[in-house]
Amino acid sequence: MPPAPSPKDASQETSVTKSTAGSIMQIPEKVSDLLVKLDTTEIRSNEDFRPLELLQRATNYLAASMIFLQNNTLLERPLSKEDIKERLLGHWGTCPGINFVYAHCNHLIKKHSIPMFLVTGPGHGAPANLANLFVEGSLAKFYCQYSVDKEGLNKLISSFSWPHGFPSHVNSEVPGQIHEGGELGYALSVSFGAIMDNPDLIVTCIVGDGEAETGPTAAAWHSYKYIDPAESGAVIPILHDNGFKISEETIYGVMDDTDIATLFTGFGYQVRIVSNLDDINAEMAVSMEWAYREIRRIQNCARTGNPIFKPRWPMIVLRTPKGWTGPKELHGTPIEGSFRSHQVPLPRVRADDEEFHLLESWLRSYKFHELIDSSEGLFKKEVLEALPKEELRMGIRKETYAAYKPLDLPDWKAFTVEKDSNESCMKSVGSYCAKVIEMNPKRFRIFSPDELVSNKLDAVFQVTNRDFQWSSQTSNKGGRVTEILSEHTCQGWMQGYTLTGRVGLFPSYETFLGIITTMMIQYAKFIKIGMETAWRLPIGSLNYIETSTLWRQEHNGFSHQNPSFLNNLINMKYAYVRIYLPADANCFLSTIAHCLRAENYINLMIGSKNPTPVWLSPEEAERHCVAGASVWKFASTEDGIDPDVVLVGCGAEVTFEVIAAASLLKQDAPELRVRVVNVTDLMILPGYGTHPHSLDNDAFDSLFTKDKPVIFNFHGYPSVIKAFLFDRPNPQRVKVLGYQEEGTTTTPFRMLTTNGASRFDVAIAAIHDASKFHPILSIRAHELISLYKHKIREHDKYIAKYGKDPEHLMDRPKF
The missing domain is CATH 3.40.50.970 (Thiamin diphosphate (ThDP)-binding fold, Pyr/PP domains)
Structure with missing residues (x-):
C-alpha cells in the first residue's frame, strides 16, 4: 500500500x-494560502x-x-x-x-x-x-x-x-x-x-x-x-x-x-x-x-x-x-x-x-x-x-505507567555552607540543582514562570541554558530550564514530564503559586487513584519551591503577599502531601535532596532567597531534618530543660524572630526559662495517625511539653497551625502568630510588626502567657510588655524618617 x-x-x-x-520557515503572504491543502486522490485509491x-x-x-x-x-x-x-x-x-x-x-x-x-x-x-x-x-x-x-x-x-x-x-x-x-x-x-x-x-x-x-x-x-x-x-x-x-x-x-x-x-x-x-x-x-x-x-x-x-x-x-x-x-x-x-x-x-x-x-x-x-x-x-x-x-x-527511574543525586553535603555564616537558601539550592542537571541531563528539568534569576537559582545557568526555541540566543542548545510567564503551562509541563517517568522542579514567587491550585488538586486526585491501582508503578514527586515570600516582598507591596498555596495543600489527602519550611541553607539542601528522590508525593518547600543565618552544621541539619523538628539548645535556657515557655519558629524569617525574642528575654527577663523549637516538617504537627509524619503524643510532648505555654511563630496564616493542633491535648495553651493579611510597600521588619510576628510580639506573648503562673515575672510583666510595644512604635517612627530598618535588627542574636 x-x-x-x-x-x-x-x-x-x-x-x-x-x-x-x-532558515526560518516563512508565513505566506496571502490569507487564502494559510491553510495546508493536500490532495487525497492517491490515498483514497490506494488505502483501504x-x-x-x-x-x-x-x-x-x-x-x-x-x-x-x-x-x-x-x-x-x-x-x-x-x-x-x-x-x-x-x-x-x-x-x-x-x-x-x-x-x-x-x-x-x-x-x-x-x-x-x-x-x-x-x-x-x-x-x-x-x-x-x-x-x-x-x-x-x-x-x-x-x-x-x-x-x-x-x-x-x-x-x-x-x-x-x-x-x-x-x-x-x-x-x-x-x-x-x-x-x-x-x-x-x-x-x-x-x-x-x-x-x-x-x-x-x-x-x-x-x-x-x-x-x-x-x-x-x-x-x-x-x-x-x-x-x-x-x-x-x-x-x-x-x-x-x-x-x-x-x-x-x-x-x-x-x-x-x-x-x-x-x-x-x-x-x-x-x-x-x-x-x-x-x-x-x-x-x-x-x-x-x-x-x-x-x-x-x-x-x-x-x-x-x-x-x-x-x-x-x-x-x-x-x-x-x-x-x-x-x-x-x-x-x-x-x-x-x-x-x-x-x-x-x-x-x-x-x-x-x-x-x-x-x-x-x-x-x-x-x-x-x-x-x-x-x-x-x-x-x-x-x-x-x-x-x-x-x-x-x-x-x-512504568517509565520512572530515580534520579542520580549528588551528596548534598558537598554544597553546604559554614555554620554561623550568612547565606541565601536559594543560592545553595541553585548550586545543588546545577549538579543534579549535570548528573541527569535527560531526566530533570526546571519549570519556572520567568523568575529563576530573581529567585537566586541562577547557578544552574553555569551548566545549562533556557530552552526557548524562538529566541536566537537559546534555540537548539538543549536547555534544562523551561521558563514561561504562565504558571498553568509550567504546571502542565511538569505533570506530563513527571507522569512519563522523569522529575521536575517548579520554583515560584510564593504569592503566584496559588494560580495553579486547582490543577494541583486535580493532579493529586489522579495520583491518589493511581497509587491505589495495582498496575501503576511509582512516579517521581511534584516538587515546588516557594521563595520571594510574603515577608520579603516589601518592594512589591501587598499584592505580592499570599501564602495560601500551603493552605490548599493541607486541605488535601495528607498521605500525598509534604510541606517543609527549612530555616537555613543547610536544612534546605537536606530537604531538596530528600524531595528529589521521593516518590508519589506533592512536595512544597518554602524558604528565603535573601541571605539568612546558617544556624546548623551539615550534621546538625541532617539530624534536624530527619526528625522534622528539634529543640535548638543554643537559643534556649540551659539547653531547654524544664522551660517556663516554649517558643517555636516555623519558616526562615519568623524563626529568626523567635531566636531574637529568646535573646531579648534572656537579657530582659533572665528569670524566665525559655525553650526554642524549630519545625522544618510541618506535617509532624497534626494529630497522631493523621499523616505518616505526625508525631505521637509522647514525642509531641517531648518537644512542646505537656502543659507549658507555647508561642508559635508561623510563616503563613495562623489558621494552619490552629487546625493542625486542634486534636492535640490541651491546645488552648498554644498561641499562634503569623501572617494577618497586613502589608504594603514597607521595610522587612515593618512587615513583621504589622502582622504581629516580630521578635517583640513573640516576647510580649511569652511574657503575657508565662506571667500567669510565674510569680517573679508577673511583677515585671506590664513593664516589659510596655517596653516592647514602645520599641515597635519607635521602629515605625524610624522608618518613616529614614526609609529603612535600623541595621542592628539584622544582627545575629547573642546568647
Whole structure:
C-alpha cells in the first residue's frame, strides 16, 4: 500500500514555504494560502479504510451502550426498558470524535511503527477511551474481567458509571492515560511535558473546542516554542471543533476557516482543517500522514546538525458534529450537531416511549452484530486489521505507567555552607540543582514562570541554558530550564514530564503559586487513584519551591503577599502531601535532596532567597531534618530543660524572630526559662495517625511539653497551625502568630510588626502567657510588655524618617 503523498507531491502546495536547513520557515503572504491543502486522490485509491470504518462503528456502539445499557448489551433480543440503567451518567457528544481520532492514531502507528499515545482533553469522553482499550485488548491486560469476549463486553458496558466500575471521566485507573481532563484547559501542556526528552515519542492531543476557550490552553499553544526537536518528541494537536459546550456555541465553532487559519498560523503552526464528512477518513488519514512527515522533517534537520529556526509545526482542526452518528432529533428538536448531545442525549429513555424507540434504532444503526464472531474471539478479523501490533497499542505504552527511574543525586553535603555564616537558601539550592542537571541531563528539568534569576537559582545557568526555541540566543542548545510567564503551562509541563517517568522542579514567587491550585488538586486526585491501582508503578514527586515570600516582598507591596498555596495543600489527602519550611541553607539542601528522590508525593518547600543565618552544621541539619523538628539548645535556657515557655519558629524569617525574642528575654527577663523549637516538617504537627509524619503524643510532648505555654511563630496564616493542633491535648495553651493579611510597600521588619510576628510580639506573648503562673515575672510583666510595644512604635517612627530598618535588627542574636 503506497504511503500518503507528502506536501511536496500533492497537487497543491502546502501553505508554508519549504525551508532550507537553518532558515526560518516563512508565513505566506496571502490569507487564502494559510491553510495546508493536500490532495487525497492517491490515498483514497490506494488505502483501504473499511477496517477503520468498522472500528469506529464498533467503538461508537460500545460508547453509547456504556451510557445506557445494564443488560442485553449485544442486543440479542428486542430492547426493553429494564435493560436500561436507571441512573444515566456519561457524555456522549465528544465520544464519536475521540473514536475517530483514536482509529486514525492506530492507522498511523500501524504504518510507521510509531511510539504514540493519546491525551484526550475532553476526559469526560471516557466511554470512547474505554471502548478502544477494550477492542484492542489493552483493558484485558490490566483487568482480567474485561476479557475480549462476550462476558468481558457485558461487564464493561454494564459496570460503566456504576459503583465499583469505571467512572464517567477518564482517570488513572484507565490504561494509557496521563491526564484526567475533568477540569478543562490542561491537556495540551501535559502532552508537551510528556514529549520533552522523549525524542521518539509522539503524543496526539485532542483539545476540545470548549476547552480551547480556557486561558491555560491559550498559553499552552505556545509550548512548541520550548521544544528542541533534537532532544524531544512531538505533539500532534487536534482541535476538535464540534461547535457546542454544555448549552451554548463555542468560540471556535463560530469561527470560519480563515479565522482559524490566521489565529493558529499566528501561534506558529501549519494548519490543516478536516471537515468533509463525505470523505472524512481519507481526509484525516492524509492529514495525519502529513503531520507525521512534517514532524520527522523538522526533527531530522535538528538531529543532523542543520536545525530550522522557528520551525512551524503541524496541527489539525477536526470539524465534526457534536454527537456525530447519534440521534438526529427528538420531538422535533435537533440532537446531533447541538448542545443536547453533550451528555445523555435521551435522558428520559425509561419513561418516554419515543426516546426509548429512538435509543434502540440508534444502537442498532451501528449493526454491531456484523462486527463480531465468537469463533474468531469476539471481533472479526476485518475490525482488528485497523489495529497496530500489540506492543505498539496506545493502551499499553510504558511511558504512561512504568517509565520512572530515580534520579542520580549528588551528596548534598558537598554544597553546604559554614555554620554561623550568612547565606541565601536559594543560592545553595541553585548550586545543588546545577549538579543534579549535570548528573541527569535527560531526566530533570526546571519549570519556572520567568523568575529563576530573581529567585537566586541562577547557578544552574553555569551548566545549562533556557530552552526557548524562538529566541536566537537559546534555540537548539538543549536547555534544562523551561521558563514561561504562565504558571498553568509550567504546571502542565511538569505533570506530563513527571507522569512519563522523569522529575521536575517548579520554583515560584510564593504569592503566584496559588494560580495553579486547582490543577494541583486535580493532579493529586489522579495520583491518589493511581497509587491505589495495582498496575501503576511509582512516579517521581511534584516538587515546588516557594521563595520571594510574603515577608520579603516589601518592594512589591501587598499584592505580592499570599501564602495560601500551603493552605490548599493541607486541605488535601495528607498521605500525598509534604510541606517543609527549612530555616537555613543547610536544612534546605537536606530537604531538596530528600524531595528529589521521593516518590508519589506533592512536595512544597518554602524558604528565603535573601541571605539568612546558617544556624546548623551539615550534621546538625541532617539530624534536624530527619526528625522534622528539634529543640535548638543554643537559643534556649540551659539547653531547654524544664522551660517556663516554649517558643517555636516555623519558616526562615519568623524563626529568626523567635531566636531574637529568646535573646531579648534572656537579657530582659533572665528569670524566665525559655525553650526554642524549630519545625522544618510541618506535617509532624497534626494529630497522631493523621499523616505518616505526625508525631505521637509522647514525642509531641517531648518537644512542646505537656502543659507549658507555647508561642508559635508561623510563616503563613495562623489558621494552619490552629487546625493542625486542634486534636492535640490541651491546645488552648498554644498561641499562634503569623501572617494577618497586613502589608504594603514597607521595610522587612515593618512587615513583621504589622502582622504581629516580630521578635517583640513573640516576647510580649511569652511574657503575657508565662506571667500567669510565674510569680517573679508577673511583677515585671506590664513593664516589659510596655517596653516592647514602645520599641515597635519607635521602629515605625524610624522608618518613616529614614526609609529603612535600623541595621542592628539584622544582627545575629547573642546568647
